[in-house]
Amino acid sequence: MPDVSLAPEEDAFVPDPDANREAVYRLLGMSDDEYRSVCEILGREPRPAELAMYSVMWSEHCSYKSSRSHLKRFPTDAPWVVVGPGENAGVVDIGDGWLAALRIESHNHPSYVEPYQGAATGVGGILRDVFTMGARPVALWDQIRFGPLDQSKNRYLFGGVVAGIAGYGNAVGVPTVGGEVDFAECYSGNPLVNVMCLGVLQRDQLVLGTAGTDGAVAILLGRATGRDGIGGASVLASASFEEASEAKRPSVQVGDPFEEKKLIEACLELYEKGLVLGVQDLGAAGLSCATSEPAARAGMGMDVDLSSVHVRESGMSAPELLMSESQERMMAFVDPSEVDEVLAVARHWEIDASVVGTVKAGGMLRVFHDGSLVAELPAASLSEDAPLYHRPLGEPHWMEDIWAKTLTFVIRPGLAEALMKLLDDPSIASKAWVYNQYDHMLFLNTVIPPGNDGSLIRVGNTNKALAVSTDGNGRLCYLDPRRGGGRLVYEAALNVAMTGARPLALVDNLNFGNPEKPEVMWQFRESIEGISEACERLGIPVVGGNVSFYNETDGVDIYPTPVVGLLGLVDPMPESPPRLDRIEEGMSLWRFGPEWAINLAGSAFEKITFAHVGGRPSAPDPTMAKACIEMATRLVNELGIPALHDISDGGMAIAASEMAIGSGQGVRLEFTDWRHLFSEDPHRFLAAVPDELSETVGALAVEVGIPAARIGSFGGDEIAFEQGGIRAVVALDAATETYKNAIPHRMSH
Amino acid sequence: MKVAVVVFPGTNCERDTVHVLRALGAEADLVWHRETDLSAFDGAVLPGGFAHGDYLRTGAIARFSPVMDEIVRMAAAGMPVVGICNGFQVLCEAGLLPGALIANRDLAFICKMVDVEVVDTGSVLTAAAMPGQRLRIPLNSYEGNYVLPDGSPRVVLRYVDDPNGSQDGAAAIANDRGNVVGIMPHPERASDALLGSSDGVVLMEGFIASMEVSHA
Amino acid sequence: MKVTVNITRRPEIADPQGTTVRRALVDLGHDAVREVRIDRTIHLEVEGHDSDTVHTQVSRMCEQLLSNPVLEDFEVVVHG
């Protein structure tokens, strides 16, 4: 390495690097060993700007240093995968020249600090990941988890997060068409806010996050850079979070959906006109990432001049400029001959743009500020040389105990009472309070809206539709992370199949506790194993994901909470896609899937009526899972069955009730063992079948090899569960009121 | 007969609106807010969205866009001009319609189907509808609460069950002449039974037909 | 020069935000709160030397853009 003399820097953020190096790199979240590696790479001590770059890029959040070795386990290949994990979003081929881009991200810690802005900037970030690929974002989903709503702090967080997602998503003009909400004590000090985005594009518009070739020009587009969320990446997402540690709070990032909307339109125009060689969004690690990663991907280096960056505040130091997480910024790499045209497009859409760098052969990233060289390092070292940890893992000592902790029922509980109690639980009750705040109709493509199982989105002027279901179940994964992980995939696949679609690709968001604890790493590994096995069985590739560790408060970890988002394709789209409101009086209620589901371990029933979490949930059954998926898709596409609903949270009792509430038709259901009503054993679903199709449906079930039975009928104004002389009845009106008002009532206090 | 669908920075329903107008047989083009000549058009729609991010007040900044001089001219010439949702807010700020829109009574964004009743068929938007007819149309707004201090608006569509606190339950209002209309729910979103309702078609068709009348 | 613009909602116009906030405060036990109104204050930094000129200028901005006469009154204070 040439011996360059680096200019000393007046620096507000890193006080006095020479005097107090150790304190500084520790403050930046770097370990002694990591610091030594930096010195080795550079062959000298790092300057402040360099230290800033390594510290953010090597943070857990950016480098996946604790998780990388495990993530390799995921199956990622399939003939239709165009871009797998590693880029900003996964991309799959959906036929006839069309591609779909998919990505999920978490914004857990920022949402705890400031729920509105934390959630809003989460939406902004996930959108950029998708339109970076050349895709127009067409839909969003949110997966959010909070502590119980009887605590005002949790209501504040829940209300703020939903308002933030609405505030950003609605204004940026991308519909939020589904998601999930759950409540459990373990999320009280650490809510989970995940957001997922789907985009579509024509094959020839695919853009990658590469810096292009020697001489390419880097143009920074969008919002002016300020001291937003400096150190956010490393300090916020990678350190444990204690309520008392106010001092750790860096300045909060504030989202500007208006700027993002203009940025989307400007970028899409650049892609349409073929003006870019590559694009990289600026998220965590800001400019450090948006310069080094594209350069490394292209096998190039780059000269960057920080003085050219358009800024919001004066006097920002080089480390601050490199670490700032100001939102709504994109880096475009363009041929020198096209710079003027790119700037003209930016002007048209009324966004700011500045030329900040030049791509150079040789692999060195050189950063200048006010005429001095402030950093010179191998671009690839920021990502490729990042530390890799094989953290110790060990099965938690409590697993055997919780598996043994089963409930024994001496007498049958009051069924009607139990049903009403479940319907009133915010985890189960209607989520309309949430999705009625989200624009879920924009673009006129939301064929199956929120309120059903999976959402179905029509693709432009084609006959295709894309289905998405997102699923997580922390309680189940806590009781058995491997079984739980697998069941999420099967549940999501079934939800997608119930719209008529074939499962195509999966993204995952792994929300876990402190990875320095062996139990947490064990849960992590087991969940990945479960997800991977299920994906392999179903032939579904994992095309992207995200890891969020350190979800703990005062040393208590959250439930291991992997969340999966599953994309499916149906082509041609069914003529009348199933929706709960298509159920009519006189239709029969059918059950498909295993008959003898009596395991209540991990069920909402045990949690809500007995405050019990224990026992071992049933293992998934890949053969039955496949049969279910085949049956559901054929019921929709071949027979036009009006409504299907899977049996999950709350069991068959809740599934049947939701069908009744969603259609305004009462339901009568015959059961054999009351536990069937509440068991959440996998691979089961209900359907409303018009009588004239009974025989065909029965024959199809035999052909597919899935147990099926007519277990009741729709009509009247009651929800009734019957067995011999026993009749548990709830008035449909009362059930509907309870189900619809559970969340609004709690939130109006 | 051609409709200008005006795009401000932050508008987001422009493509949906053009799509539906074209599906109903009208010619429609997107027009950027810096445009200063709309002489090729016979009517205009200001679609929904968040012009200028809804910053300061909804519609406040958009009102100064260069294109607005042309909208004012078209309105004065009796051509049909309709503002949907955010477009309604722009028309109020521009003084083409009286009153203003403030935050919903419950301070929450509302996105859901609502029922409205036709109370006045003398406007370009309601010309093809029947008095008393009920329509199911999606609402999608935070500032949908219509107020007109010291006056009573000319309501052309009224909410059956007012969700946002609007004065007189106004879901759509018109100017005296009936050629400028602001509507808070989205008729373009109720144009396909597959998506839950096609009741907005009668409104869009009324608008298209009015272009021809105003031209004649 | 530093200028503050106070934009106040005309008293006859409903203030859903104020009403909601009052209810929330009472819920929190602050039942001495009789009324809440929420207004906007705009702080501007305007180049200029003469406060009268700046005052006129900013008043013009208020009429044009910063306030809506249907809903609001405004007051301009130049801090010099």
Next chain:
Amino acid sequence: MKVTVNITRRPEIADPQGTTVRRALVDLGHDAVREVRIDRTIHLEVEGHDSDTVHTQVSRMCEQLLSNPVLEDFEVVVHG
């Protein structure tokens, strides 16, 4: 008692609304405008006789609900 609460966004926190409004003012020809920040003022009517007590009470309301401590600072003025 009449109380005014001034809620101001902490200076280091971005204010996209202010930025957009400044741009609009400059577009309208007011190019002397250097900076715009938009804040909130809350007017309360609180029952009570002692301004110190009321001041303490309202400060508590600010911490609990009226201001967002992560983004904003507040100032309470009791008009007696």
